Amino acid sequence: MGKGSELRLSKRLVDAAPPGAFIWDCECKGFGLRVTPKGTKSFLFRYRADGKQRYEPLGSYPGLTVDKAREKAEALRGARNADHRAIREEAEGERRKAKTVADLEIYYLGEYATARALRPATVRDARGVLRLDSAAMERKGTLKVLPGAAADPIQAFRHARDKSMKAFKAMKVQAVTKSDVRRLHGETRDAAGRYQANRLLAVLSKMFSLAIEEEWRTGDNPCRGVKKFGEDQRWRNLSNNEVARLLDACERYIGADPVQGCNAADAVRLLLFTGARLQEALKAEWSEFDLDAGLWAKPSAHTKTKRQHRLELAGPALDLLVGMREGDPCGQFLFPGESIANEGGEAVQRPRVDLKRPWAWISREAGLEGVRLHDLRRTTASFMLSGGASLATVGKTLGHTQAATTARYAQLSQTVQREELKRAGEAMAALKGTSLKANEVPLIRA
Numbered sequence: 001m002g003k004g005s006e007l008r009l010s011k012r013l014v015d016a017a018p019p020g021a022f023i024w025d026c027e028c029k030g031f032g033l034r035v036t037p038k039g040t041k042s043f044l045f046r047y048r049a050d051g052k053q054r055y056e057p058l059g060s061y062p063g064l065t066v067d068k069a070r071e072k073a074e075a076l077r078g079a080r081n082a083d084h085r086a087i088r089e090e091a092e093g094e095r096r097k098a099k100t101v102a103d104l105e106i107y108y109l110g111e112y113a114t115a116r117a118l119r120p121a122t123v124r125d126a127r128g129v130l131r132l133d134s135a136a137m138e139r140k141g142t143l144k145v146l147p148g149a150a151a152d153p154i155q156a157f158r159h160a161r162d163k164s165m166k167a168f169k170a171m172k173v174q175a176v177t178k179s180d181v182r183r184l185h186g187e188t189r190d191a192a193g194r195y196q197a198n199r200l201l202a203v204l205s206k207m208f209s210l211a212i213e214e215e216w217r218t219g220d221n222p223c224r225g226v227k228k229f230g231e232d233q234r235w236r237n238l239s240n241n242e243v244a245r246l247l248d249a250c251e252r253y254i255g256a257d258p259v260q261g262c263n264a265a266d267a268v269r270l271l272l273f274t275g276a277r278l279q280e281a282l283k284a285e286w287s288e289f290d291l292d293a294g295l296w297a298k299p300s301a302h303t304k305t306k307r308q309h310r311l312e313l314a315g316p317a318l319d320l321l322v323g324m325r326e327g328d329p330c331g332q333f334l335f336p337g338e339s340i341a342n343e344g345g346e347a348v349q350r351p352r353v354d355l356k357r358p359w360a361w362i363s364r365e366a367g368l369e370g371v372r373l374h375d376l377r378r379t380t381a382s383f384m385l386s387g388g389a390s391l392a393t394v395g396k397t398l399g400h401t402q403a404a405t406t407a408r409y410a411q412l413s414q415t416v417q418r419e420e421l422k423r424a425g426e427a428m429a430a431l432k433g434t435s436l437k438a439n440e441v442p443l444i445r446a
Contacts (some may be wrong), residue, residue, distance in 0.1 A: 004436055005026045006023075006025070006026045007023055007024075007025070007064055008025060008026050008027055009023060009025045009032075009033055009069075009070070010066060011065070011066050014041060014061055014066055015034055017033060017035045017041065017267070018035065019035055019036065019037050019039045020035060020036070020037050021033070021034075021035040022034055022035070023044075025070070025073075028073050028074055028077065029077065030045050030046045030047055030072055030073060030077055031043070031045060031069070031074075031077075032044055032046060033061070033069060034043075037172065038365055040059065040060070041061040041062075042057060042058070042059065042060045042061060042071070043057075043058040043059055043060075043061065043064060043066075043069035044057050044058055045058055045072070045073045045077070046054060046074045047076070047077075056076060058072050058073060059072075061081065082385045083101075092405055095343060098167065098172045098173055098174065099174075099211070099216045100170060100171060100173065101169045101170070101172075101173060101176065101207075102169040102170065102173050103140050103173070104173050104207050104208075104210070104211055104216065105130055105169065105207065107207070107210075107214075108207045108210055109123055109126060109130075112210060121279065125199065125203075126203045126206075129188075129196055129199045129203055130200070130203060141403060146223045149290055150282075156419075159379075162191075162360075164183070164187050165184065168180060168184050173208070173211050173216045173217045173281065174188065174216070174217050174219075176208070176217075176222050178222045178223075178225060178226060179225075180224045181201070181204060181221065181223050181226050181274035182226050183295075184227055185197050185200065187199050188200050189229055194229035194230070194231060194403070195231060197229055198229055198231065200228060200244070201223060201228060204223050204224035205221060205224070208221045208222060208223055208305075209221055235376060236370070236371060236372070236375045236378065237378040237379045237381075237382040238368070238371065238375065238376070238379040238382075242366070242368060242371075243272070243379065243383075245366040245367060246268075246362070246366045246368065247269070248366070249362045249363075249365040249366035250265040250268055250269055250362060251265070252363060253265050253358065253365070254366060256312070256361070260357075260358075262327075263335055263336075263352070263358075264333075264335075264355055264362075265357030265358070265362070267281055267282065267334075267335050267352070267358075268334070268355065268358070268359065268362060268373075268376070269316075269320055270317065270320060270321070270334075271373060271376045271377065271379065272376045272379065273315075273316050273317035273320060273380070274296070274311065274313070274317050274380065275284055275376075275380030275381060275384075275397055275398050276311075276355075276377070276396075277303075277304060277374075277377065277399075278355070278373050278374070279302065279313075279335070280298055280302050280303060280309075281335070282335055282351050282352050282353070282354070282355075283302050283335055283351050284296075284298070284302070284333070284334045284335075284351075285332055285334070285351075286325065286331060286332065286333075286334065287332075287444075289321065289325075289357045291313075291318065291321060291322055291325060294312060294313040294314055294318050294430070295310060295311070295312060295313065296310070296311040296313055297309075297310050297311075298310075298311065298399070303399060304399075305397075305399060305401050307401065309399040311397065313398075321334075332349055333348075333349060333350075334348070335349075335350070335351060335352040335353040336351065336352065337350045337351055337352040337353055338350060355373060359373055374395055377398065380397075380398075381394050381398060384397065393395040393420055418429075
């Protein structure tokens, strides 16, 4: 069908329309007249559906007058507009229902974390970097909002990052680009440091990989290609004098808090003597130990590598455990925490959750500023290496699955490095005055 002309259809115009004419009404959009080559005249309504142009016959002239045909066209036009509005509203509703980054966060930290049995520490750390905002820092007392404090550049950075994070979480998962992630990564570095920024990037990368897997997003991961900020590896370990001060502080803590002091002090000493990770020690149950054989069989559920780790015990570590068991012959956990009531109202024992308060007191009393509990693990490795232990032995003790991980601990043994470097220098210096005169080679001219 041709486009035809656009005029206002009237009885006079229809009567005068020649064969083959095709006339559209200029007032009612879609209303038209068609005249066949043989002179048959009929009215129709034109509309679009599914991306294609379609035609609805209204009736033949003169059986259907122009006014009646126009009324039918107006009715169809109103119905079609209503349908189009419904379609547009439905599409808009679906767009509004599209998953946001906040929805992805809830799913990742909730249903997905439960289904995949993610470690509590993993979920806790992820929640921390995703919710690192000014309001949270203020509640924790790490950020004080004072009148006129906008001049403080650090606080300004934090508030800017807070606003940016809220805007980022409101974005649709499908709409996030690499530039959005890179911008948030940089703002987090300015507000909370490069370490927190890199932790955030790692969590976002896992979340968007999950979004692609769940078909919440098509295309690539927007975190891919965003470079991490450089980090300085932490190599803090305690010297002989610092270890002595630490052990003395543990004894003083028991005297300061006779009820809970022994529990916390024993946990710190066990970490130091065995090189165990904090959660491995706090979650440990007496059923994991064979004190007669000197064996600690750490279950895979407690280890970072998700593998069972068998640790041979002897010396102060075994003596400590034997003394603890004698003082608690029927207990379930090495370091029991608060009890909770189950559905039946019975008290259920739980392990200790952390050592934050005891460690703050003990480290302050021992003068160990900036020392963390994980540094005790590095200290164990350092003392083993200083005593001549091989990297393989240290790796097995610490539960490493890769030799490269243990190799980094070789830098901790400062005494071994110093002695070996001294020995090498002395060997080279001893060669002074023992050299033979080099043979003189005559110059050969071309």
